[in-house]
Amino acid sequence: MPRAARAKRDDRAVLPDAAGVEPYTLRLYVAGSNLKSTRAIQIVSELCALLPRGCFHVEVIDLYQQPELARQDNIIAVPSLVKVHPPPRRALVGIITDKQRILQKLGIPITIYDIGEKKTR
Numbered sequence: 001m002p003r004a005a006r007a008k009r010d011d012r013a014v015l016p017d018a019a020g021v022e023p024y025t026l027r028l029y030v031a032g033s034n035l036k037s038t039r040a041i042q043i044v045s046e047l048c049a050l051l052p053r054g055c056f057h058v059e060v061i062d063l064y065q066q067p068e069l070a071r072q073d074n075i076i077a078v079p080s081l082v083k084v085h086p087p088p089r090r091a092l093v094g095i096i097t098d099k100q101r102i103l104q105k106l107g108i109p110i111t112i113y114d115i116g117e118k119k120t121r
Helices: 003-008 035-049 067-072 100-105
Strands: 024-030 057-064 080-085 092-094
Touching: 024 035, 024 067, 035 057, 035 100, 092 100
Parallel strands: 024 057
Antiparallel strands: 024 080, 080 092
């Protein structure tokens, strides 16, 4: 495959073969490069790394650089993670480290990804 064609390939084409579900589009709103913003980016990156490639398309949006997008999504606090696609739109204000809870709050089925914390006795 030519290099240019590979660069333009949409991740949505990868997912049906990988997991059989439609990919999710997420927007992570941050404010600059402060500690909370950096931590939010790290947690979302770790979440995406646990899941099959192509399951998520994440856009990181800095409110200082693109305030119009924050108005469009009605963002009033950062960091905020918004599930844009597929509908319905859901948002998580603040950042938590529990990846299962993040998926649950965004309305993303947890069982298909099997990333739960395994309890040992």
